Each structure stands twice: as C-alpha cells, then as structure tokens.
C-alpha cells in the first residue's frame with residue numbers, strides 16, 4: 021500500500037518537473053511570452069484541478085458520422101462544443117454521458133464449469149448447467165472476466181469519443197456466494213484497483229503526462245460489495261477509506277482529500293464551474309450496513325454525510341452550478357434507514373434548482389422511482405412530534421450504545437448464513453410494489469389535481485385560499501440502472517443533455533469571484549468537525565423538537581435542509597434549460613444470441629477470439645423518445661406523465677417490466 025503511495029508521489033513530482041522544463045523552453049524561445057508562462061505555471065500550481073477560468077466556448081460541427089451515431093441510437097444532429105480554459109487546456113463537449121454499474125467481474129469464473137457451482141468449478145450437469153464464455157442471464161453467476169473485458173472494449177470502440185463523462189456506480193467484484201472461496205479483503209481491493217486502472221487507461225488524455233488529465237471524466241462510487249465484509253463500512257478515516265483514496269487518487273480532486281477520508285464521498289466538476297457530479301457513499305445511509313442506525317445522532321455516519329451534502333449543495337447553489345447525484349444504493353425506503361431516506365429525499369427535493377436528478381445502481385433492474393419530498397417533510401415532522409412525547413417521558417430515543425465489535429460479529433455471521441448471489445428472485449413482486457406504491461399514487465394525485473382544476477374553472481369567482489404549488493415539484497426522480505452482471509442481460513445507458521446556452525452562461529460568468537475550492541474545503545472540514553463536536557449547541561433531535569415547539573432558541577438540525585427559497589427557479593430537472601436531460605439510449609447484450617453466434621463461428625472454424633469478436637456486441641434496447649414511452653424530454657413532468665400511463669395501461673406496463681429485466685423474458 022505504501023509502495024503505491026510512493027509511486028503516485030514520484031509520478032506527480034516527475035510530472036511537475038516535466039511541466040517546468042517545458043515552460044522553461046517556451047520561455048527561452050519566446051522571451052515575450054515569459055510573463056504569460058510564469059503566470060500559467062502559477063495557475064497550474066495553485067489550481068491543479070479543473071477549477072480554472074474558461075476563456076471561450078466554440079461550436080463546431082460534430083466530428084462523428086451521422087450514420088454511425090444513428091446506428092448507436094444517438095442523436096445525429098448534434099454539434100459539439102469546444103471549451104478553452106485559461107490554463108491552455110481545452111475540453112470537447114458532446115452533450116452525452118455514460119452510466120455503467122454493477123460489473124461484478126469474477127476472477128474465479130471458468131467457462132465450461134457448472135453453473136450450479138456458481139460457475140467456478142465442477143462438470144456441468146448437461147448443457148443447461150454449463151457456464152458459457154460471456155455468461156447466461158438469470159443463472160446467478162457473476163460476470164466472467166471476458167464479459168467485463170469485452171464490455172469495456174465495446175464502450176471504448178463505440179462510445180469513448182462521443183461522451184463527456186462516465187458515472188460508474190460500483191460493485192466491481194464477485195458476490196460472496198461461494199462457500200469454498202469466501203471473499204478476502206485483498207481480493208476486493210485488488211479487483212477494484214485493477215478496474216480503476218482499466219477505466220483510467222480507457223479515458224485518459226493520451227497526449228498528456230498528467231495522470232489526472234482525462235478526455236472523459238470518471239466518477240466512481242463505493243458499492244456495498246466493494247467493502248469487506250460486504251455492506252459493513254464505518255465512518256472514516258479508516259484503513260478502508262484510505263485504500264479507496266489511494267485507488268482513486270487520480271479521480272478524487274486533491275482538495276477534497278480530507279472530506280473524502282471521512283465520508284468516501286466527493287464531487288467532480290465535469291464542466292468546470294458549471295456542472296458537477298456528486299459521488300455519494302450510500303453505505304452510510306444503507307439499512308443493511310450494521311453500523312447505520314439512523315441519520316439523527318451526531319455520531320452516525322449518515323448524519324455526517326448529510327452535513328457534507330448540505331454544505332456542498334449550498335456552495336454549488338451559490339456558484340450557480342448544476343449537479344447530478346450519483347451513488348450505488350438507490351435512496352428508496354426499501355434500502356435506506358427511514359430517517360436517512362427522509363432527510364436525503366428532502367435535500368434532493370429542496371435543492372431542485374441545483375440537482376438535475378439521481379443515478380444509482382445496485383438493484384439490477386432498469387426503472388425509475390418518483391420520491392415524494394412533501395411526504396418526507398411530513399415524516400420528519402412526525403418523528404419530531406414522537407420525539408417530543410418521548411422527551412417528556414425522559415427517554416432519549418435512538419441512543420447509539422451498541423458495541424462496535426458486537427455489530428461486526430453479527431454482520432460476519434449474517435454474511436455467512438445468507439450467501440448472496442446474483443440470481444433474480446421475486447422481481448415481479450418488487451416491480452408490482454413500485455407500480456402500486458409510486459406510479460398509482462402519483463396517478464391518483466395527478467387525477468385529483470386535474471379534477472380540482474376543472475372545479476376551479478367552474479367557479480372562477482371563488483379563488484382558492486391556497487393555490488396548489490406546481491405539483492410535479494414535490495417529486496424527485498430516482499433513476500435505477502440496469503447492470504452489467506448477467507442477473508438479466510448486461511446493460512448500460514447513455515444520457516444526452518442540453519448544452520445550448522453554455523456560451524451565453526459564460527458572459528455572466530463570475531467564477532473568479534468565488535473563493536478557491538481548497539479554501540472552501542478547509543472551512544468545510546473544520547465546520548463539520550465543530551458541528552459534530554459536543555460544543556455545537558444541542559443535537560439533531562433536541563433542535564428538531566425545539567423547532568416543533570416553535571421555540572425561539574436557535575438550534576438547528578443541519579441535516580434537514582431549509583425550504584427552497586421561492587425566488588429560485590426550478591433547475592434543469594424540471595424546466596428545459598442548459599443541462600436538462602433530453603433523452604437516453606439503453607444498450608444491452610443479448611447473451612442468448614451471442615452464445616449462439618459464438619458457437620456457430622467456432623463450428624465454421626474460427627478461433628475462440630475470432631468467434632468472440634464476431635459474436636459479442638451491445639445493441640440498442642430502446643430509447644426514451646421512441647414508442648411506446650415517447651418521452652419528449654426527461655424532465656420530472658415527463659417521468660410523472662409516464663408514471664401515470666404505467667399506472668393505468670397494462671400493455672405499457674408489460675413493456676416496461678420486460679425492459680426492467682433487460683429483455684431477458686424473466687417471469688419470476
């Protein structure tokens with residue numbers, strides 16, 4: 021581990037030396053440029069990250085062939101933008117990004133072994149039981165190394181030069197589902213490190229010696245299987261958070277190192293000063309993490325993560341930036357502790373002027389969930405009221421007095437007893453619960469609003485005391501992605517977004533007037549330290565109940581956001597504007613057809629590699645704007661309209677679940 025660190029350090033130093041020499045040469049050759057160069061070097065030293073002023077945005081015709089884009093289902097009428105920065109760098113913008121998740125590569129996977137033995141060993145009991153080279157959907161095995169390799173190759177060959185950044189939401193190693201080969205910590209980190217190197221090599225700027233210089237920014241996040249034992253992860257700094265930092269040293273901005281050491285969360289300015297992607301360590305909010313009890317007590321990892329989230333969102337709002345929230349476990353009541361779910365949903369919803377949407381993985385099913393901010397306000401208020409009662413009884417709720425060792429032990433036992441695998445079980449029941457619990461509720465609310473509007477029209481004179489707020493704004497859209505692991509067919513998604521207006525937004529650019537990020541983070545780190553210290557007045561629950569009492573005391577639970585100020589306009593997730601998502605293309609690999617084509621090619625005398633190259637491919641499964649969804653764009657309103665259709669229309673619902681299961685024909 022320390023060796024790795026040294027390695028990175030030396031690379032950084034040699035890079036600096038290189039830069040210095042280049043600048044020296046330029047300075048000697050063009051004495052007139054001397055001044056500029058010195059200034060440039062100064063800039064490079066103080067602002068190693070991308071936080072450098074933009075000088076210009078230029079629109080140029082797309083360098084892609086229209087036919088090629090069309091074959092990939094991508095918009096072909098797009099032009100690209102070239103942004104130039106004051107540090108001499110430039111960045112191409114295509115208005116697209118990739119979301120990939122749950123790759124789960126398994127180094128023990130053996131082609132030709134028995135599926136019954138999790139594709140690790142044994143003679144297959146007939147054809148049905150045989151582990152194929154790229155895997156069998158729904159069989160319960162993890163990804164073969166070939167499935168991972170060919171997937172990444174396909175992305176490199178087809179998408180790399182068409183996207184701006186990659187959202188990569190974790191689970192980069194096999195499940196702990198083989199009694200004969202329990203996972204080890206070393207194995208987990210080795211595979212994660214290996215995959216990080218692979219991603220870096222794919223998306224690095226080949227012309228640069230700076231290891232942090234990428235053509236396509238990469239934003240990884242921690243999956244519940246990327247830690248040991250799975251699901252269990254404590255607040256940093258720990259050996260494990262340090263391990264992640266070393267692994268992602270080129271991806272996590274340097275000035276966020278301390279914040280990262282605590283929360284394993286960070287953000288990347290994928291368009292400097294304009295667009296950021298937040299990588300959130302959802303394990304701190306995750307019910308199945310034995311170290312998470314709630315998000316109300318200062319000692320809880322989720323409480324501290326939400327403090328970070330709040331300060332960062334507020335700063336991004338101040339700077340006029342827009343953000344995507346990303347992480348491994350989707351923020352749903354099924355997954356998060358109740359108080360963590362409610363508070364996270366409140367932040368998502370009250371910063372809807374800033375947040376474009378949420379991108380998550382973990383569940384292997386391609387679907388979306390509109391979560392309800394209004395409901396979470398009610399829930400938080402009810403908890404506070406309940407607390408009030410408890411306080412009167414002199415009982416302090418949610419005291420965290422569990423011994424950490426005890427928790428650890430029970431978690432290890434649980435992971436032994438419940439061998440978690442990739443085989444889909446009862447997924448239709450889950451999808452039905454999404455339809456009943458979300459889409460139908462949304463539909464009945466929307467129906468009611470329509471009826472109310474009609475009533476209003478009839479009695480125009482009687483004005484309502486409380487005209488309804490734009491009803492869609494209470495919802496935030498949680499996007500859950502299909503996975504590469506063949507739980508169903510392997511899948512990933514390319515999103516397209518609006519870059520129109522970027523030039524205009526430059527004119528009113530005042531990014532130089534903000535304090536440098538490193539100053540912000542120094543302040544943030546000490547602020548959070550203070551917030552969780554005993555000096556900070558009151559605790560979360562005490563302050564919440566004082567709010568409920570209408571007490572004048574200024575005790576505020578900082579993990580609950582303030583309401584969105586009414587003078588702020590809804591952001592790109594709610595109204596068409598710069599950075600609004602416009603459409604997506606869902607890709608999948610049809611494993612059954614691939615296996616058939618592979619075998620056919622072998623029979624015709626092709627070598628294994630030739631056969632694989634000929635047979636393996638991803639293809640467009642569907643696009644958001646094609647039939648039957650025909651979504652005009654991807655604003656909250658478009659999702660709500662689709663939810664309403666899905667609630668009522670069984671034909672549409674059938675199509676939707678078929679796609680949720682990545683067109684495998686799953687019916688369980």
Ligand SMILES: *[C@@H]1O[C@H](CO)[C@@H](O)[C@H](O)[C@H]1NC(C)=O
Nearest residue numbers: 486487488489490583584586
């Ligand atoms: C809409 O909601 C905001 C914040 O929740 C509130 O300040 C505003 O008064 C509401 N507007 C209407 C018309 O109810």
Ligand SMILES: *[C@@H]1O[C@H](CO)[C@@H](O)[C@H](O)[C@H]1NC(C)=O
Nearest residue numbers: 518520521596597598600602
């Ligand atoms: C794109 O953004 C511009 C403003 O920057 C806006 O006028 C236009 O309606 C947006 N289009 C979409 C489809 O979001």
Ligand SMILES: *[C@@H]1O[C@H](CO)[C@@H](O)[C@H](O)[C@H]1NC(C)=O
Nearest residue numbers: 648649669670671672673675
């Ligand atoms: C249901 O959706 C299908 C498309 O999947 C459409 O053809 C049909 O007209 C819809 N039915 C109703 C009653 O809206």
